[in-house]
Amino acid sequence: MASWLFGLAIFLIHLLGILSAILALLSSRTSQGAVAWIISLVTFPYLAVPAYWIFGRPRFYGYVSARGERDTVLRRILARYRERLEPFLADPRNPDIRAVEQLAMMPLTSGNQAELLIDGQETFDSLFAGIDAAEDYVLVQFFIVRHDALGHRLKERLLRAADRGVRVYFLFDEVGSRKLSEGYLRELSEGGVEVSPFRSSRGFKHRFQLNFRNHRKIQVVDGRQGWLGGFNVGIEYLGQHPRHGPWRDTHLKLTGPSVLGLQEAFWEDWHWATGEVINLAWEPRTDCEECQNVVIVPSGPADRQETASLLVQHAIHSAHERLWVTSPYFVPDQGVQDALRLAAMRGVDVRIMMPERPDHLLIYLSAFSFLPDMVRAGVKVYRYQPGFLHQKVILIDDSAAAVGTVNLDNRSFRLNFEITAFIPDRRFAAQVRLMLERDFADCRRIGFDEMQNRPLWQKLVSRAAYLTAPIQ
Numbered sequence: 001m002a003s004w005l006f007g008l009a010i011f012l013i014h015l016l017g018i019l020s021a022i023l024a025l026l027s028s029r030t031s032q033g034a035v036a037w038i039i040s041l042v043t044f045p046y047l048a049v050p051a052y053w054i055f056g057r058p059r060f061y062g063y064v065s066a067r068g069e070r071d072t073v074l075r076r077i078l079a080r081y082r083e084r085l086e087p088f089l090a091d092p093r094n095p096d097i098r099a100v101e102q103l104a105m106m107p108l109t110s111g112n113q114a115e116l117l118i119d120g121q122e123t124f125d126s127l128f129a130g131i132d133a134a135e136d137y138v139l140v141q142f143f144i145v146r147h148d149a150l151g152h153r154l155k156e157r158l159l160r161a162a163d164r165g166v167r168v169y170f171l172f173d174e175v176g177s178r179k180l181s182e183g184y185l186r187e188l189s190e191g192g193v194e195v196s197p198f199r200s201s202r203g204f205k206h207r208f209q210l211n212f213r214n215h216r217k218i219q220v221v222d223g224r225q226g227w228l229g230g231f232n233v234g235i236e237y238l239g240q241h242p243r244h245g246p247w248r249d250t251h252l253k254l255t256g257p258s259v260l261g262l263q264e265a266f267w268e269d270w271h272w273a274t275g276e277v278i279n280l281a282w283e284p285r286t287d288c289e290e291c292q293n294v295v296i297v298p299s300g301p302a303d304r305q306e307t308a309s310l311l312v313q314h315a316i317h318s319a320h321e322r323l324w325v326t327s328p329y330f331v332p333d334q335g336v337q338d339a340l341r342l343a344a345m346r347g348v349d350v351r352i353m354m355p356e357r358p359d360h361l362l363i364y365l366s367a368f369s370f371l372p373d374m375v376r377a378g379v380k381v382y383r384y385q386p387g388f389l390h391q392k393v394i395l396i397d398d399s400a401a402a403v404g405t406v407n408l409d410n411r412s413f414r415l416n417f418e419i420t421a422f423i424p425d426r427r428f429a430a431q432v433r434l435m436l437e438r439d440f441a442d443c444r445r446i447g448f449d450e451m452q453n454r455p456l457w458q459k460l461v462s463r464a465a466y467l468t469a470p471i472q
Helices: 002-027 031-043 045-056 061-069 071-084 095-104 120-133 149-163 182-190 259-274 307-318 334-345 361-367 371-376 410-415 426-440 448-452 456-467
Strands: 109-117 137-142 167-172 194-197 218-221 225-229 251-255 292-299 322-326 349-355 380-384 393-396 400-404 418-423 443-446
Touching (some): 071 259, 095 292, 109 120, 109 426, 120 137, 120 149, 120 225, 120 251, 137 149, 137 259, 149 167, 149 182, 167 259, 182 194, 225 259, 225 418, 251 259, 251 400, 259 292, 292 307, 307 334, 307 393, 307 400, 307 418, 322 426, 334 349, 334 371, 349 426, 371 380, 371 448, 400 426
Parallel strands (some): 137 167, 167 194, 349 380
Antiparallel strands (some): 109 251, 109 292, 218 225, 225 251, 292 418, 380 443, 393 400
């Protein structure tokens, strides 16, 4: 009897492996990923099957389903809000901008003001001032929130806002903020703040989904002011962590109609997390002397296409003079690597800025497996020296720049929910260029000889680390 049950169990495991392999064949977004999963699932399903259901699925089907379910209510609201945007729609005569609109599924709006925030203290002073000025509601969303001195300051600001009658909604990623204490969340809830984790594993069908993290950092006040960028909530983002040292990051404050794009992204995430349709202001407002056009580009694993990866590739192909990219985690897929090399070969000044000090060892090691080929093609690679570099910025010629949460790695391209502000404005691009020139002055450039002359064991370790890139 025992041997019969054992044989049945073995048969069922292998059957599940075959069924999972069929699903991998139908749904994997890269041929390399499909082949790797199929071989593993068929030959050794005992470990491969649980690994696939935790890490392997390429789309967040729960979120996709929720989008379909919510169409009756949310789509009607969004349709009315989009009608009100018509007076603020910029004319994207440039086909490059039209492509960004198609990727974003959001319009290019005029009447915006974008302010760069490049210092931790300056950024949180701006965020906290926005909360203090709120009259109707505050939407707050971060990937990481820590229960430290900075997290305490955020909590006190939110509680004071709720106490004076402002509606406060606080959304956090349950993995990124896994160390956030129950006491912190309970104090917020008891003080009148609406609190929810993102819940990527909501429901039995999706309980094993650990990959799909909400990496967005968004704050919206009254539908009039919005913030996004690289800063999370923790003292390390103020440069007060002894291991990381000085912290270099970039955030963005927006006013104008584009704020409603940030609000829409939060609104959709909140609906997924809680099932609630919260009542927000959807009237576009503008008050700027030197206005800018902005497209808000949400991206994530529920998209029909790989929005973040395509946005980066589009930026690379659009560049004629310069393409400057900063990313703390630089392990792009083959398509982006090829596009960067080709841009350098056609004479574009392609520069990549990365941290010198790693905080994720595998990602740091992985880069050495492909950087020699990029440097040989003319791509210039720089390592930031003063501390940890965390900003996610792209500069395209002297005409456009993007600031957001997207890293150049598989996780941001395919597994995380991200958000980017794409700003095709020469004045803003000039500000970004000046900012990055100061950063490049604090970098050292990596030469081809430095990478080629590494010991053999380091090259082997780098290649092995690069094999894990799809799940890093």
